[in-house]
Amino acid sequence: MFPLLSLIIAALLACGLVHAETVIVPGATLTDTSGNVIQAHGGGILKVGSTYYWFGEDKATNSALFTAVSCYSSTDLVNWSRQENALTPISGTNISTSNIVERPKVIYNSKNDEYVMWFHSDTSDYGAAMVGVATASTPCGPYTYKSSWKPLGADSRDMGLYQDDDGTAYLLYASDNNQDFKITQLDANYYNVTTQVAQLTGATLEAPGIVKRNGVYYLIASHTSGWAPNPNKWFQADSLSGNWSSQADIAPENVRTYFSQNNYDLPLGSNAIYMGDRWRPELLGSSRYIWLPLSWSSGSPQLVWADVWSVDLSAGTYSVASGTTYEAESGTLGGNATILSDSSYSGGEAVGYLGDGGTVTLNDVQGNGQGQWVSLYYANADQTWRNVTVSVNGGATTLVDQPNTGGTDVILSVPVKLNLTSGSNTVTFGSSQSNYAGDLDKIIVYNVG
Ligand SMILES: *[C@@H]1O[C@H](CO)[C@@H](O)[C@H](O)[C@H]1NC(C)=O
Ligand SMILES: *[C@@H]1O[C@H](CO)[C@@H](O)[C@H](O)[C@H]1NC(C)=O
Ligand SMILES: *[C@@H]1O[C@H](CO)[C@@H](O)[C@H](O)[C@H]1NC(C)=O
Ligand SMILES: *[C@@H]1O[C@H](CO)[C@@H](O)[C@H](O)[C@H]1NC(C)=O
Ligand SMILES: *[C@@H]1O[C@H](CO)[C@@H](O)[C@H](O)[C@H]1NC(C)=O
Ligand SMILES: *[C@@H]1O[C@H](CO)[C@@H](O)[C@H](O)[C@H]1NC(C)=O
Ligand SMILES: CC(=O)N[C@H]1CO[C@H](CO)[C@@H](O)[C@@H]1O
Numbered sequence: 001m002f003p004l005l006s007l008i009i010a011a012l013l014a015c016g017l018v019h020a021e022t023v024i025v026p027g028a029t030l031t032d033t034s035g036n037v038i039q040a041h042g043g044g045i046l047k048v049g050s051t052y053y054w055f056g057e058d059k060a061t062n063s064a065l066f067t068a069v070s071c072y073s074s075t076d077l078v079n080w081s082r083q084e085n086a087l088t089p090i091s092g093t094n095i096s097t098s099n100i101v102e103r104p105k106v107i108y109n110s111k112n113d114e115y116v117m118w119f120h121s122d123t124s125d126y127g128a129a130m131v132g133v134a135t136a137s138t139p140c141g142p143y144t145y146k147s148s149w150k151p152l153g154a155d156s157r158d159m160g161l162y163q164d165d166d167g168t169a170y171l172l173y174a175s176d177n178n179q180d181f182k183i184t185q186l187d188a189n190y191y192n193v194t195t196q197v198a199q200l201t202g203a204t205l206e207a208p209g210i211v212k213r214n215g216v217y218y219l220i221a222s223h224t225s226g227w228a229p230n231p232n233k234w235f236q237a238d239s240l241s242g243n244w245s246s247q248a249d250i251a252p253e254n255v256r257t258y259f260s261q262n263n264y265d266l267p268l269g270s271n272a273i274y275m276g277d278r279w280r281p282e283l284l285g286s287s288r289y290i291w292l293p294l295s296w297s298s299g300s301p302q303l304v305w306a307d308v309w310s311v312d313l314s315a316g317t318y319s320v321a322s323g324t325t326y327e328a329e330s331g332t333l334g335g336n337a338t339i340l341s342d343s344s345y346s347g348g349e350a351v352g353y354l355g356d357g358g359t360v361t362l363n364d365v366q367g368n369g370q371g372q373w374v375s376l377y378y379a380n381a382d383q384t385w386r387n388v389t390v391s392v393n394g395g396a397t398t399l400v401d402q403p404n405t406g407g408t409d410v411i412l413s414v415p416v417k418l419n420l421t422s423g424s425n426t427v428t429f430g431s432s433q434s435n436y437a438g439d440l441d442k443i444i445v446y447n448v449g
Contacts, residue, residue: 019032057101065124216236234249274290389432392418
């Protein structure tokens with residue numbers, strides 16, 4: 001880079017005018033290089049040269065109705081800059097502002113030197129169950145809408161695309177009122193489907209993605225539970241036409257895919273990156289992204305939980321950051337806060353009854369003075385989300401959302417970036433809130449911000 005340019009970027013970074021990230025933090029509020037919250041839900045990735053394009057649903061209005069398919073670009077999967085919208089509503093068509101456009105996926109057609117976008121195209125009651133197609137001559141478009149229809153006359157709701165090594169492409173979709181899952185080949189233009197190659201009858205699968213590894217196809221998909229998370233599954237086959245193996249979990253069943261639903265699976269060396277959505281139906285634009293390593297180290301694809309991690313794209317590897325653990329039960333309890341015991345808790349104990357006067361203060365938490373990711377491990381057995389306040393050295397509180405974990409013995413973690421001073425800090429949870437927070441098991445402080 002030119003010295004002057006790096007000086008300018010360093011100056012802009014110092015002024016906070018350019019937003020730079022170095023790590024992947026599942027569940028964090030991701031912002032783009034302009035500092036705006038990334039709106040790219042139900043998304044998909046397209047790689048062109050060394051640039052990645054991330055297409056997704058813009059849900060900034062919190063409505064499920066169509067506002068835009070956004071397009072972001074990055075060369076490192078971490079710093080994303082927003083481009084022109086790839087697709088926007090057209091009144092009087094099936095992609096108007098009163099319709100549904102979900103799960104956009106783009107592949108490149110070398111025959112026509114054209115980018116082709118497929119998406120779930122529907123009416124607001126999800127009754128039409130169609131696919132839509134749009135095309136463009138550049139990665140972000142804007143795309144020209146072609147049409148929406150039912151592939152081979154049957155339903156298509158949650159869908160994905162898979163482009164094989166030989167350029168043959170396939171639609172992966174929940175069909176027949178979400179009962180059957182189908183894989184159907186596209187024509188040479190990628191404008192329509194031609195022949196169905198596989199049907200998993202009665203599989204009730206959605207949110208599909210396929211990665212090929214050593215000649216074997218791996219299908220990753222969720223089951224159907226609306227916006228609520230479920231244990232996503234994997235299947236394998238030597239051919240897209242099958243036989244597909246019976247389903248198996250990609251993560252421990254009780255964590256419900258770490259409260260997420262698959263949207264795309266990006267190959268990374270001999271592993272892959274699982275890209276999922278943490279849907280928040282009552283506040284859709286605040287749905288978060290759960291990106292995790294999908295590792296074959298056990299022989300089958302398994303998610304690796306990582307609070308903070310990074311990728312080396314040229315080496316095709318990932319590394320998971322390690323941090324310093326502070327057990328909640330080692331803290332100073334205030335109000336009605338109580339020690340809870342269960343074998344699922346780290347150290348066998350957690351702190352409950354936080355909020356409504358109950359607090360716990362962790363003492364001597366070591367900081368680096370530069371803003372750091374801290375992960376809160378907690379349980380929330382409610383049907384709904386809780387939240388917890390965090391205060392560093394008695395300062396202002398930050399509110400951290402805590403999705404329901406599915407049981408008092410199911411622990412998840414949520415990230416928060418804290419400004420710890422260099423050296424020793426106190427960190428207090430549950431002050432100044434009248435609602436109950438989740439039960440706090442431990443926190444892990446990372447040396448990276
Ligand atoms: C993101 O951009 C910043 C500023 O250019 C850079 O320092 C940082 O290394 C980038 N992140 C990654 C993961 O490359
Ligand atoms: C797709 O192909 C079918 C069967 O040939 C045809 O009936 C349908 O009109 C085509 N749809 C589009 C959008 O081209
Ligand atoms: C698929 O499974 C069926 C039933 O088990 C079996 O008859 C068939 O030979 C298998 N096909 C392949 C390609 O393995
Ligand atoms: C503890 O809980 C009881 C019962 O809910 C409540 O009346 C009391 O005010 C709480 N104490 C504190 C210190 O918050
Ligand atoms: C915090 O959680 C409570 C439920 O425990 C909820 O009523 C409240 O709206 C949440 N606050 C925010 C700002 O989301
Ligand atoms: C940490 O400091 C940054 C920069 O001053 C500020 O923008 C951010 O709000 C602070 N975060 C918290 C949790 O106080
Ligand atoms: C406005 C418009 O184009 N509506 C169409 C949307 O799709 C349904 C189902 O295919 C058609 O019946 C409508 O005409």
